[in-house]
Amino acid sequence: MAFRYQERVEICKKQEGFLGSYYCATLLAAVGINRYIVRYENRWVQGGARQMTEVLDADEVRPQPPTISCTNFSVSDKVDAYVNYAWWVGRVTRKIEPIRTYCVSLDNGGIEVQVPPSKMRIHLDWEDGRWVLPMNRILSI
Incomplete structure (x- = not known):
């Protein structure tokens, strides 16, 4: 999937400790056809001076999911x-x-x-x- 500059995306890291997590980020640039540069919304470089940026493979980037209004969940959902x-x-x-x-x-x-x-x-x-x-x-x- 092709993303646009400044599009909000989610990052699904494949590393140990991050599996099953989705971090919100903004797409900054495409690198070739299978990689992207993103800036995380809530991950910071050491000391918290600035937001972390990272180059990721395309399979770690997805669009933000649609908002589905739900406030009542059931066991096993x-x-x-x-x-x-x-x-x-x-x-x-x-x-x-x-x-x-x-x-x-x-x-x-x-x-x-x-x-x-x-x-x-x-x-x-x-x-x-x-x-x-x-x-x-x-x-x-």
Whole structure:
């Protein structure tokens, strides 16, 4: 997929410790036909003086998913939870009332975190240029 200059994208790192995470970034340039330079929104160089930039392979860059309004999740729903400045893939394990937060078991390491619905979204996969829900249904947008 070709991206435009300054387009907001998500980065799906393939390195240990980052698997299952999506970092928000802005596309700065294409490098050849299979690489991009991006600037992260919430990753900083040492000391926090400036935002980190990185050259990435095309398979680590995807468009930002469409916004799907959802604040009510069920146990076992596959979701992305916004934790430590990134979206992490996981599954809802329980709902905590009355404070209305959810426990999410993250796929990367099985760590369980408590997340309010405002920091959650339905997980979508980017496959062959289209958004796909976890149950293999194609999302029309």
